[in-house]
Amino acid sequence: xxxxxxxxxxxxxxxxxxxxxxxxxxxxxxxxxxxxxxxxxxxxxxxxxxxxxxxxxxxxxxxxxxxxxxxxxxxxxxxxxxxxxxxxxxxxxxxxxxxxxxxxxxxxxxxxxxxxxxxxxxxxxxxxxxxxxxxxxxxxxxxxxxxxxxxxxxxxxxxxxxxxxxxxxxxxxxxxxxxxxxxxxxxxxxxxxxxxxxxxxxxxxxxxxxxxxxxxxxxxxxxxxxxxxxxxxxxxxxxxxxxxxxxxxxxxxxxxxxxxxxxxxxxxxxxxxxxxxxxxxxxxxxxxxxxxxxxxxxxxxxxxx
Amino acid sequence: xxxxxxxxxxxxxxxxxxxxxxxxxxxxxxxxxxxxxxxxxxxxxxxxxxxxxxxxxxxxxxxxxxxxxxxxxxxxxxxxxxxxxxxxxxxxxxxxxxxxxxxxxxxxxxxxxxxxxxxxxxxxxxxxxxxxxxxxxxxxxxxxxxxxxxxxxxxxxxxxxxxxxxxxxxxxxxxxxxxxxxxxxxxxxxxxxxxxxxxxxxxxxxxxxxxxxxxxxxxxxxxxxxxxxxxxxxxxxxxxxxxxxxxxxxxxxxxxxxxxxxxxxxxxxxxxxxxxxxxxxxxxxxxxxxxxxxxxxxxxxxxxxxxxxxxxxxxxxxxxxxxxxxxxxxxxxxxxxxxxxxxxxxxxxxxxxxxxxxxxxxxxxxxxxxxxxxxxxxxxxxxxxxxxxxxxxxxxxxxxxxxxxxxxxxxxxxxxxxxxxxxxxxxxxxxxxxxxxxxxxxxxxxxxxxxxxxxxxxxxxxxxxxxxxxxxxxxxxxxxxxxxxxxxxxxxxxxxxxxxxxxxxxxxxxxxxxxxxxxxxxxxxxxxxxxxxxxxxxxxxxxxxxxxxxxxx
Numbered sequence: 082x083x084x085x086x087x088x089x090x091x092x093x094x095x096x097x098x099x100x101x102x103x104x105x106x107x108x109x110x111x112x113x114x115x116x117x118x119x120x121x122x123x124x125x126x127x128x129x130x131x132x133x134x135x136x137x138x139x140x141x142x143x144x145x146x147x148x149x150x151x152x153x154x155x156x157x158x159x160x161x162x163x164x165x166x167x168x169x170x171x172x173x174x175x176x177x178x179x180x181x182x183x184x185x186x187x188x189x190x191x192x193x194x195x196x197x198x199x200x201x202x203x204x205x206x207x208x209x210x211x212x213x214x215x216x217x218x219x220x221x222x223x224x225x226x227x228x229x230x231x232x233x234x235x236x237x238x239x240x241x242x243x244x245x246x247x248x249x250x251x252x253x254x255x256x257x258x259x260x261x262x263x264x265x266x267x268x269x270x271x272x273x274x275x276x277x278x279x280x281x282x283x284x285x286x287x288x289x290x291x292x293x294x295x296x297x298x299x300x301x302x303x304x305x306x307x308x309x310x311x312x313x314x315x316x317x318x319x320x321x322x323x324x325x326x327x328x329x330x331x332x333x334x335x336x337x338x339x340x341x342x343x344x345x346x347x348x349x350x351x352x353x354x355x356x357x358x359x360x361x362x363x364x365x366x367x368x369x370x371x372x373x374x375x376x377x378x379x380x381x382x383x384x385x386x
Numbered sequence: 387x388x389x390x391x392x393x394x395x396x397x398x399x400x401x402x403x404x405x406x407x408x409x410x411x412x413x414x415x416x417x418x419x420x421x422x423x424x425x426x427x428x429x430x431x432x433x434x435x436x437x438x439x440x441x442x443x444x445x446x447x448x449x450x451x452x453x454x455x456x457x458x459x460x461x462x463x464x465x466x467x468x469x470x471x472x473x474x475x476x477x478x479x480x481x482x483x484x485x486x487x488x489x490x491x492x493x494x495x496x497x498x499x500x501x502x503x504x505x506x507x508x509x510x511x512x513x514x515x516x517x518x519x520x521x522x523x524x525x526x527x528x529x530x531x532x533x534x535x536x537x538x539x540x541x542x543x544x545x546x547x548x549x550x551x552x553x554x555x556x557x558x559x560x561x562x563x564x565x566x567x568x569x570x571x572x573x574x575x576x577x578x579x580x581x582x583x584x585x586x587x588x589x590x591x592x593x594x595x596x597x598x599x600x601x602x603x604x605x606x607x608x609x610x611x612x613x614x615x616x617x618x619x620x621x622x623x624x625x626x627x628x629x630x631x632x633x634x635x636x637x638x639x640x641x642x643x644x645x646x647x648x649x650x651x652x653x654x655x656x657x658x659x660x661x662x663x664x665x666x667x668x669x670x671x672x673x674x675x676x677x678x679x680x681x682x683x684x685x686x687x688x689x690x691x692x693x694x695x696x697x698x699x700x701x702x703x704x705x706x707x708x709x710x711x712x713x714x715x716x717x718x719x720x721x722x723x724x725x726x727x728x729x730x731x732x733x734x735x736x737x738x739x740x741x742x743x744x745x746x747x748x749x750x751x752x753x754x755x756x757x758x759x760x761x762x763x764x765x766x767x768x769x770x771x772x773x774x775x776x777x778x779x780x781x782x783x784x785x786x787x788x789x790x791x792x793x794x795x796x797x798x799x800x801x802x803x804x805x806x807x808x809x810x811x812x813x814x815x816x817x818x819x820x821x822x823x824x825x826x827x828x829x830x831x832x833x834x835x836x837x838x839x840x841x842x843x844x845x846x847x848x849x850x851x852x853x854x855x856x857x858x859x860x861x862x863x864x865x866x867x868x869x870x871x872x873x874x875x876x877x878x879x880x881x882x883x884x885x886x887x888x889x890x891x892x893x894x895x896x897x898x899x900x901x902x903x904x905x906x907x908x909x910x911x912x913x914x915x916x917x918x919x920x921x922x923x924x925x926x927x928x929x930x931x932x933x934x935x936x937x938x939x
Contacts, residue, residue: 113819116533117826119788120456121842121852121860123536125548133531163456163533164449164602173620237655244659245652246645247622334647334656336622349819 188261197272494573746890790909
């Protein structure tokens with residue numbers, strides 16, 4: 082198992098460099114540079130600024146300088162917000178986005194998986210239909226619609242939770258629910274389908290025949306084998322949630338990373354955009370790697386050399 | 387396969403426990419983390435110390451180094467921390483600040499500033515003329531690469547500094563401990579206005595030399611202003627405290643908490659819940675929301691900015707090289723309706739190209755081209771277009787969403803042109819940077835566009851010289867009129883402010899008679915403020931400094 086995983090890890094390194102190079106070239110070809118703000122500026126000042134950011138050097142030399150700094154943990158300075166270090170933005174804001182994403186993941190899994198298992202266990206009963214209908218509706222509702230509803234009802238009307246901001250458990254609940262509940266619907270449906278597929282297998286019937294109770298069957302045999310498709314989805318979901326929802330962060334005034342991402346792209350802020358792309362690529366690589374480990378753990382048959 | 391009912395009870399229980407547990411775990415795991423002392427406190431509700439002002443802004447400021455500040459929202463906050471030789475008041479007149487007086491000699495090329503003797507930085511260091519020499523040379527140096535070095539390049543020798551050929555400008559001398567002599571390359575009546583602005587604010591040379599990378603961090607940021615930036619919570623909250631030894635007197639408000647709430651609608655909701663005393667710079671959705679509420683409506687304020695939004699046209703390219711076509715456009719757009727319908731009333735219909743509030747504007751003295759579609763049609767016919775002439779070429783009205791520009795405004799204009807002149811223009815919205823890059827490139831420049839320009843310093847010199855005269859870098863219309871140029875150059879050179887204003891007014895009339903563009907509207911700055919806060923407001927440039935405010939009962 083170890084050699085398999087180490088091989089996977091080493092395969093990621095050239096991919097990482099490839100992503101960084103492609104991203105680097107890509108941002109430089111966006112029409113309009115970071116300094117095309119329309120503000121009055123002298124020719125000399127523009128030259129000085131370009132020199133300050135190494136933009137007067139050949140493209141590949143710029144890439145080499147950039148990657149060298151990145152490997153030392155320095156993502157450079159924003160080209161639009163002078164004095165703002167890209168690393169400080171990531172370090173300062175990503176934990177917030179990640180916290181929100183993880184909380185949303187907990188909501189999605191914590192509500193979705195039990196609902197799916199329960200619906201599978203009570204297949205074709207009223208409860209099953211109610212749950213699956215709720216799941217479909219929940220999945221269809223855009224998260225920002227849900228967010229506004231939650232703010233109006235639980236925030237303004239009942240005053241159970243603050244209307245926005247960040248800093249305590251009470252600030253986390255509404256955004257996490259808004260972000261996670263729609264996914265709970267998807268997770269519920271997937272879990273149910275996966276469980277049903279697993280429950281129809283021969284070894285389940287054997288387990289019952291051996292005298293194992295419902296709970297034992299579900300927990301010891303069915304759930305673990307039904308986990309595989311779920312794991313794939315959870316990995317993608319985790320990556321999706323951790324990279325944040327700009328809209329939810331915007332509505333709740335959460336100081337996450339989404340705002341800076343959009344801002345940097347619209348402003349052609351090369352260093353900031355690149356910093357985010359490379360950071361996220363690294364996060365996603367890591368998430369995928371964790372999924373690989375999970376696959377091997379869940380199903381020992383997956384250990385392709 | 388059917389599951390026995392009794393056994394499924396256990397499953398239900400287990401699922402519920404799982405849900406509850408996961409939520410609790412999430413809470414517990416995170417709860418410990420959030421008792422960190424730098425966690426952003428959401429502003430306290432209702433009863434708070436009456437000398438704390440809580441303001442909501444929609445954008446986090448950049449680090450506060452005066453030499454590299456670039457956006458208005460940062461400057462708006464930084465103006466409370468730093469001062470310059472002079473300042474501008476709400477009427478956009480230059481008034482003394484750290485300089486108590488100044489003399490202009492040498493035919494308008496030598497300015498001698500006499501500084502106050504007892505001004506101190508917030509760390510206690512005394513402000514001397516040498517600090518100004520240091521600050522200005524630093525703002526010119528290529529190492530700092532300030533985008534706004536042009537504010538100071540009127541000074542003799544400054545150009546060499548920006549090119550890296552010198553470290554100090556020869557025209558910049560501290561002739562005494564508190565005397566600063568500035569020699570310019572030529573007479574420039576707008577020089578005092580220039581040095582009222584941020585690139586010329588003074589920083590502590592001793593402090594910056596000793597702490598080159600940390601001097602501008604929250605807590606150690608050191609200016610001469612009425613407020614000191616003591617703490618920043620990430621970039622979502624900034625705490626400022628009054629500087630009791632401010633040279634103009636001790637501020638009345640003890641502390642200002644600036645919270646960044648990117649969504650203006652959310653900021654208004656929290657303002658209603660009494661979390662904020664003021665909200666700056668609302669957007670259209672939140673303004674509409676405010677106007678629906680009777681309680682909020684009375685707390686909502688707006689005033690015109692030193693900014694004009696206009697419809698630009700290619701002066702030297704068909705079809706706009708024909709004055710009748712440009713005049714037709716000027717008569718075909720109902721600006722009052724545009725402001726009312728497309729901008730929710732949050733603008734003023736424009737008469738002149740220079741915005742009101744700056745000396746030399748004609749916004750109140752000149753009669754605008756009338757809204758007269760019939761006249762527009764006949765002018766178009768005179769130009770050879772229309773039903774009896776050739777078809778008007780299809781043009782793309784190109785624009786970006788710079789300050790004050792909205793999609794609704796341009797959709798309205800498109801509609802008016804169709805309705806009133808029978809001309810169909812397509813709309814092309816571009817991201818700001820791509821738009822500006824296209825405008826700067828004569829090959830990519832559109833023939834019809836929307837443009838928004840706001841003055842960086844309250845002097846007509848900026849707009850006329852950089853956007854108006856022949857060959858100017860931002861003169862995208864490629865307008866050229868020798869009389870206009872002569873008037874602007876004369877106005878720039880004179881030191882007699884009344885004479886300058888008159889000259890700029892003449893230049894405005896020439897430009898408007900040539901119908902170079904269609905000035906559309908002057909956008910507003912907007913804000914919400916509780917009645918208990920006295921002195922809150924805005925100048926045409928930014929929201930007012932906190933120094934003059936108080937919180938009464």
